[in-house]
Amino acid sequence: MASVLDALWEDRDVRFDITAQQMKTRPGEVLIDCLDSIEDTKGNNGDRGRLLVTNLRIIWHSLALPRVNLCEFGCMVKCISKLRGQTEALYILTKSNNTRFEFIFTNVVPGSPRLFTSVIAVHRAYETSKMYRDLKLRAALIQNKQLRLLPREQVYDKINGVWNLSSDQGNLGTFFITNVRIVWHANMNESFNVSIPYLQIWSIRIRDSKFGLALVIESSRQSGGYVLGFKIDPVDKLQDALKEINSLHKVYSANPIFGVDYEMEERPQPLEELTVEQPPDDVEIEPDEQTDAFTVSVPAGHPYQQDREPVFSEELGLAIEKLKDGFTLNGLWEVMG
Known part of the structure; x- marks a missing residue:
């Protein structure tokens, strides 16, 4: 594998x-x-x-x-x-x-x-979040006899009475099998432990050792190329552990959990959405007491107003539309100015 x-x-x-x-x-x-x-x-x-x-x-x-x-x-x-x-x-x-x-x-x-x-x-x-990806020795893994779980980590099996065969006499401890790694720790000294992410497992199989059949895990070269042996009795339990680890490793390989969880805050909108057409400056003309600016500004032919007859303006020297009663040319120039 x-x-x-x-x-x-x-x-x-x-x-x-x-x-x-x-x-x-x-x-x-x-x-x-x-x-x-x-x-x-x-x-x-x-x-x-x-x-x-x-x-x-x-x-x-x-x-x-x-x-x-x-x-x-x-x-x-x-x-x-x-x-x-x-x-x-x-x-x-x-x-x-x-x-x-x-x-x-x-x-x-x-x-x-x-x-x-x-x-x-x-x-x-x-x-x-290196614990998801790196093999760790003697890390802070256990608290109150329980595995300190990583975010999104789930324990699938806990096996008691597992011997670590790294020394001649072996060390008795506990095995945790999760969805991202395998963890073993010694019962007498919880700081004597190892965390092996599936990401760093090169091979896992059952081999014969001087202690009998053992579960042998070989880590990748990037993690140091460790060869770790664990003895689980009886043999049926050993084989079940191998089968479970292989199954979880296969699931992990299809969709690894790298542990880098980061969500962006609200992202800025595209520039096109932030850019709006600037409306023209609003200019409000305040008419004097005798001038209705709306009436003056309505063009000839508008449905709100009927055409008025042309008259000659001596002041301008040309024909203009007759002004309404109460309006003067001077008043109109003041409004339009």
Whole structure:
């Protein structure tokens, strides 16, 4: 039985120029945020691109060219924001296979803090959820004789009287089988324990040992390549445990739980929805006591008004429509002015 880690590279490597297939999310990977107008300032200065934030990695890709830069959360050493000229930029220092890379991402459209809040917050959630993904020895796993459950973790079986065969005499302890890992701890010393996520299990089988048949778990090379033996009596119980672990491992492999739970707050609306047509300035003309501005402004032929006969205006020297009683030319100029 090979671990899902065989195919899982998304949070372990820094890769460049990946294919469109490699950009797709894998089972258990969730897209958390998508940021447009982001520039890879150090690697592709002046080239506008898009930054994708998932629970395992961040991906930057150019919008104009098929180049893709990729940076995984598991490789991040430092993630800070700095002022670059008049614009704040996100500096990310990574280390992969003993090689260091520095990335500088700049928001081409300033004013949005999501470039920093999304990446830094998700990276923090990744760092604080390593128990889902990493093999741990002598960790704080047990409290009041019970397993300290992780969010979304469920215990499917608890087996008492399990011997850890790491020493010549063995240590008697308790076995927990959950939906994300296997945990064993010594009954006499709860701090003597091991947590093995399904993500780090390379193989699990029943083998013969000097103590008789034992459940042997081999961890991945990334987790140290440990070979851990556990003796469970009787043999029927041992076989049932193997069958249950294999079943849960298969379910986990189909839809892994990586433990990085982060939900974005209400996302800003698109610019098109935030942009509204600005209405013209409202100008209110206050007529004097003898002038009705609405009556004056109604054009000839309007259904609210009948045409009036033309008369000659000596003041203007041309023919105009006869004014209503009580209106003067001076009064009209004052209103229209």
